[in-house]
Amino acid sequence: MCTLCYKCQDALLKGHIPKFSAANDVWLGDVPPELQGLTIPEEKLISLYRHNSCVIKLHSPFHSATTSQTALKGNCITFLQNIPSIVTSLPLALDDLGVLDVNGSMVSSDDIAKYFLHKVKNSKTEEQMDNERVYLIPHSSKPVSEYFNPKLLAGLYPTLFCYGRGAPESQTRPIEINLREHIRYLLSYSDRRFEKNHSFIFVVFNILQRRDACFHAQLIATKPYFRSSAHEIQSLSSEDIETALKNISERTYHMKSSKALNKLLNHIKTIDGRVMGSAYSRTALRTKIHALIYNQGLPSIFLTLNPADIHSPVALYFAGVKLDLDNIQTEQLMDTYKRAEIIASHPVATAKFFHILITNILDTMIVGGVLGPIKAYFGTVESQGRGSLHLHLLIWLDHDMTPAYMKEKIQNVDFREKLIAYLEDIIKEDLDEFKDKHVLEYLNDTPSRNTSPRLSKDNIYTALHTIDITDFQQNINQSNTWSTPVKEQLSSSTSQLYASPKRFLQTPTHNHSIFGKI
DSSP states (O other): OOOOOHHHHHHHHTTOOOTTSGGGTOOOOOOOGGGTTOOHHHHHHTOSEEEEEEEEEOOOTTOOGGGOOEEEEEEEEEEEEOHHHHHHHSOOOGGGOOOOOTTOOOOOHHHHHHHHHHHHHHSOHHHHHHHSOOOOOOEEEEEOOOSSOTHHHHHHOTTTSTTSOSOTTOTTOSSOOOHHHHHHHHHTOTTOHHHHSSSHHHHHHHHHHHHHHHHHHHHHHTSHHHHHHHHHHHTOOHHHHHHHHHHHHTTOOOTTSOHHHHHHHHHHHHHHTTSTTOHHHHHHHHHHHHHHHHHHOSOSEEEEEOOOGGGOHHHHHHTTOOOOTTSOOGGGSOOHHHHHHHHHHOHHHHHHHHHHHHHHHIIIIITTTTTOOEEEEEEEEEEOTTSOEEEEEEEEESOOOOHHHHHHHTTSHHHHHHHHHHHHHHOOOOOGGGHHHHHHHHHHHOOSSSSOGGGOHHHHHHHHHHTTOTTHHHHHHHOSBOOOOEEEEOOSSOEEEEOOSSTTOOOTTSSSOOBOOO
16 A cells, blocks of 8 residues: 555546656665765765865854854866776775784774874974875766756765665656656655755755856857857956956946957856856846836835744644644654754755745735735745845835825825824734743634724725725725736745736636635
C-alpha cells in the first residue's frame, strides 16, 4: 500500500507516467551508512567534480555558527577533479599509521597529543609555513560546462545522489522536467538532505542565475539595435573593463569617459534586471513602483511584515518538528537557542513558512478589507542581516484623494477627527508582557470570531465613508468584485506583487476570484 499525491494520482488515472516517479528516472534512494555524516573535505575527495565558491555565515544574536544562517558571496565555478592524483596523495590507512615505542616505555596517546600541541605552540610556525608544501586537491584547468551535463550535480554531490540516479536534466527521462521545477522538488525531498547540504542550494541558484543572464543576453543579441553597438563593444579590451570597474568601485567613473563602455553597461543593466537576486533587479522593481505610482497615484500606506520565525511554532512544524498545531503545549517548545539552530538548518522550510504566512496575511487582511477597500499593492521580499525574510509593502486605498486635496481637507476639524479615528482603528500597538493578562478578556469581549470590535468591517467602512471616498459607492454598484492582485515571481528570494491597472479586473493568476460585498 502506498500514498499518492494528487498530481501522481491524476497522471496515473490519465494513463501517464507521473513526472516525479521512479518510472521517470527520479529515484534517489536512501543514503547508505558509508556516506552519512561525511565532512566537507571527505565529500570533496570522493566527488567527480568540485565547485569553488564562498559560502559565509551571517550574524547570529547567539554568536554561534550553528545558529547562523548561510549566504553565498560571489559565483560558483565547477571543475573536473583529477581522481587518480587524489588517490595517490591520500594518507595511509589508519592501521598503517601510529607511533612505535622503541624504548619499551609506556607512552600513552594523551602524552603524544600533548607533545605535538607543545611543539606546534612553541615552534616557529611562520618559517615552516614558508618552507612547507601546500597540498591542494588537483582539478582541471577549464571549468565544466553546466549545459547538457546530467552528471554535473550527481558528480558534485555523491552524498545526495548516492547511486548516480535522479539528477536533473537526464537525457534518458521519458517525461522532461524543467530544471527549476526539479530543483524545487529536490529541495522539498522528504529526508531534507538537499535542504541541509552546505552548498547545494547556492550552487543550483547560481546556475539558474547564469542561465537567466545567458538567455536574456541571447535575446538582446538577436535584436536589430544590438548590431549597431556590437562592434563598439568588441573594441573594448580587458584593461578598459578593469579600469572601468576600478573607477566604479571608487565612485570616480564618468559616463562621458567611453561611449562603448556606456553601451556595454546599458546592456548589462538590461540583462541583469531580469536575473533574480541581482543588483539591477532592484532597479527594475523601482521602475515598476514608479509606473504603478504614475497609474494609481501616491500610495496610502507603507507596511513592513517581519515574521519572527525563531519564535513561531508553525515555522518549527514546517522544519519537521512534530507539533500538534491545534494543541501546542509550552513544554513541547524547546529553548530559543535550539529553535534558532533548527531555523538556521532548514532554510527551505523557513521560506515556505514565510510564503504561507504572507499569502494568508495578504488574502485575509490586505485584500480582505481590514484596512479598507484597496485598489493596488506592491511588495518586495528582502532578507535581513541575519538571513530572515521580511516584506515591504506599499498599499493604495481605494479613494481618489490627492495630497493637495488631503492637505486642504485636513484643516477641517471634523474631517481630521474622523481621519484620526480611522488610523487608530487600523494601527495597533502590543506589548508581549501584557498579552497573557488580557487574552481572556479579549476572548470574552470579542463579538466576532474573525475580527476584534475595533477592527470590524462595519466600523472600518463607516469611517472610510465619512472621509468622503470619491465615487466609492458608484464603483460598488458597478461591480462587487475587488481588484485581484497579480503575483509575479521574480526570484526565490525576491517577489513583486502589484494590482491590475483596471480597478475591477479579474486576473487568471488566482485559482479563485475574490468577492466582497459592502
